[in-house]
Amino acid sequence: CGTNHQFDEILMHLSFTVVVPGDPIAAHVGSTVILPCWISPPENAEALEIRWYRHDQFNNPIVFYRDGKLQDVQECFRNRSSLALRSDQSGGLKDGDVSLQLEKLTFQDEDSFHCEVSGDRKYDSKVVDLKITGESKERNQLQKVSDMNLFMNLMNPFRPCYWENMPVSETAKEVCVFMPVNV
Structure with missing residues (x-):
């Protein structure tokens, strides 16, 4: 039995990997932070589903992007969460940048955040840890x-x-x- 190399090559083009920093992100209470997350190889993420959520809160996302727009978000993150550029050189969603921006950080925001990206026959997810610094x-x-x-x-x-x-x-x-x- 031989393998179908052409089929394997097509599957490779249909897939991507979600990439996040290996170390936790530290931010000061009251500040704004960007939790970097992008897909590799870079591709337009505008047609993909992007979900940022905390552990065990998949159905209650912080940010949920689908059908080209942001959907409803968790009440405690309303008006202080959005998709953002991870750097000035980023091309945004068109280049696969699906980073999360959180504003007005509180001590309660310290947690592990899941970045999940999915599309037609594509899916990957990674975790970014956020540590809050400041007065105890x-x-x-x-x-x-x-x-x-x-x-x-x-x-x-x-x-x-x-x-x-x-x-x-x-x-x-x-x-x-x-x-x-x-x-």
Whole structure:
């Protein structure tokens, strides 16, 4: 039995590979980030289906592109997600660039994002990890406690600091500030 080399060659032209960076993408809370994703060999992706989603949320995509337009997206990403160019030299969808742009990043955005591209007898998917940098949640909580304590002490400089039933770390207890008031 021989193989049909002509058929194998046709199948190779019908397929592509989704490519993403090997390392996680790091971005600062509040900023905008592009999660690079493209198909290789480059081909026009305008007629393909592009789906960006989080783990176990295939049916609730962040971005879903089909029939030449963006479809409905996840509520928490509405007005802050889109397809974008991965670089200034990118030709966009016409060159197979299917990168995802996320704006106004929050700590909750840190996750693994799946980039899936499919078409007539073509399909591939890869994962991009997003890490969010910036002030930690505990530091933000510490600042809120510190601000509240400062305000209370400005209003009553002789009020002692109470920490019972306060969800703060041990280091937060050192933040108690007393402001003397001229009498």
